[in-house]
Amino acid sequence: MQPSPVSMDYDHPACRAIGRKIRAQAPFVYGLTNYVAATLSANVLLAVGAAPAIGAAPGWASGFGARAGAVWINAAGLINGSMAAMQVAVAAANASQVPWVLDPVAMGAGVAEYDALVRQLAGSGPAVIRGNASEIMALAGGASTARGVETTVTIAQAVPLGRVLARERNAIVAISGEKDHILAPDGQMVVVPGGHRLLTAVTGAGCALGGLIAAALAVTQAGPERPVAVVAVHALYARAAEMAARNAQGTASFAMGFVDALSRLQQTAG
């Protein structure tokens, strides 16, 4: 029998504690991501007090992969970078026990060549895999249902396969949606309520969350603290989205208000 899932939001002290750690430690996080999302990802990380660097200039993948507090690999970064660079960054991170996040953007959208590369990355030891319902379902071996970078299935449909993925890859699996679901390898699940649908109208918002998860990994140790850290940044994201929605005049002022809210929440995190 499945236990009913725990629900956590930003009011939980554990969530604020992770935010404070990021602000206090200003972790250096390194990302290979796509140019559509890169600027927002960097600004989200700066807003919370982290120190991001992005991209694979000569030597960076191995150097920054090993030196960073954590790494995030956004598979859609293959639109502007090579699989080889991603493999170098992953190998460097793994060799230095630097945890890394995989964001399987557009997995299961019907492009077999791309999906095979994403599956290869998923098999290379990510600490966290984050995506929408279609992406997680496809990565776990389910049907291909994504439409470009968008999901066409619900979280409820993705959770059973997400559990399998978490166990098989020994990774935390985070599924973004109306309510975010974070699944630990040991079967525990935490639901993060809230957020706002306008977040789906801001390009790169999901991708930036991948970077934020990396920041959370960078300030925590492997073990039981990690799933909490992943929950915490989802809760921070959800709260900031709710705050931004209050004064938004449309999708762009929402996006601005969202990053503003992240920076304000972090300044007052105690």
Place this chain on the structure above:
Amino acid sequence: MQPSPVSMDYDHPACRAIGRKIRAQAPFVYGLTNYVAATLSANVLLAVGAAPAIGAAPGWASGFGARAGAVWINAAGLINGSMAAMQVAVAAANASQVPWVLDPVAMGAGVAEYDALVRQLAGSGPAVIRGNASEIMALAGGASTARGVETTVTIAQAVPLGRVLARERNAIVAISGEKDHILAPDGQMVVVPGGHRLLTAVTGAGCALGGLIAAALAVTQAGPERPVAVVAVHALYARAAEMAARNAQGTASFAMGFVDALSRLQQTAG
């Protein structure tokens, strides 16, 4: 004798009808564009309710080129992508009868090697070619007058050659400027008044219009509905610019207000 051109703005019911169709159908549109403009392009498409994907990760150009409702090819995407990928996307779109837009950014700026590639794309069957006056004039075989990505000639100077281009390429030609001019292959011309000069101070605003035209193509059938669809999104763009100009404190708040206005116009399009 040339008939006097028809003028259409966003108050025309046909314009609102296209907006409603985009919102209702949320078309998947696929773009190969440059990293300077990519984020705004995606956000503009999300604001109107479309579902964009951008870039050529392995397999995407053929897969998404065939699967999308429409494709847009921004020639300045050659700063971060290959001509080969553009050709694959174009071939896939053509084979699946997916209409596509060509944006000949910086055509006629004095770089022969680049201009030859853009000309090759223009000869590959775009449904729509959109650009500023210098770009359209150069693409039609006129003088090279562009200064980087900016025009140095007026719409009036470009219209005669634009007509030739529309007929020769059997494509709708849209020339952006103080008043946008949309030219159909059969010689019809529609003028879209309004808009705002601040739009020229927002990088990628023209490029994003290419994506928006793709969204309009995705929800209409080949034939007489298409020129109207192209007019409609220019009219939507112009109205949103006017709305944004009212509260702008400078070029950046104008840009934000512009995307906000696009999203609000689409929510209230009836």
Place this chain on the structure above:
Amino acid sequence: MQPSPVSMDYDHPACRAIGRKIRAQAPFVYGLTNYVAATLSANVLLAVGAAPAIGAAPGWASGFGARAGAVWINAAGLINGSMAAMQVAVAAANASQVPWVLDPVAMGAGVAEYDALVRQLAGSGPAVIRGNASEIMALAGGASTARGVETTVTIAQAVPLGRVLARERNAIVAISGEKDHILAPDGQMVVVPGGHRLLTAVTGAGCALGGLIAAALAVTQAGPERPVAVVAVHALYARAAEMAARNAQGTASFAMGFVDALSRLQQTAG
């Protein structure tokens, strides 16, 4: 004995004069930069009235490098472009006596392969080298202290080596920080006070300054006017940051207000 440095801010008539020249001449400036910073760089340049083009589409590096009023080379552009393209742009600029700016992003962050390329660019004749304290110190042969793209040392620590770099490279060296320091090859130094720490929470703000310096070079002659032009754009930047900080609700509205302020200052520059 070192003379005490001159201090100049935006109220100095010479600063406003440079702003007016940029607005009046709308110089075409060409940049090779990274996709994280490219959009903001273009928007900053458009806000002040310049006409930017970015990236190395086929033929652009040689064509635009020779034709532009000035060029800026952002070394982190190696995440999305080749060293070869940078060398072509630099050679074209040098051959046409087009001045260019080097921004040695992330120099001295511990990646030897990358640092060697940046050093090679620094030896290719830039008119201006701009960076943060860690980057300038490392480029001048000092210790590697950068943490990704961030500095870990103070301006005071970097100034002595910055002077050496200015003299050895016969270039103006601009060090960004709490107070910006501009060092001329002849040993003169000007300090620009003001600005705002929020600027460090906006990704690409430093990179965009490289583009703005190029705009200033494009409207001035080689010789004593050049260091003043470099000072002037730093003073413009600092003033805009102060204005933006007054109404900022967080890091993103600060970024918007900053570009807005740049455009307003330029409109009222007399």
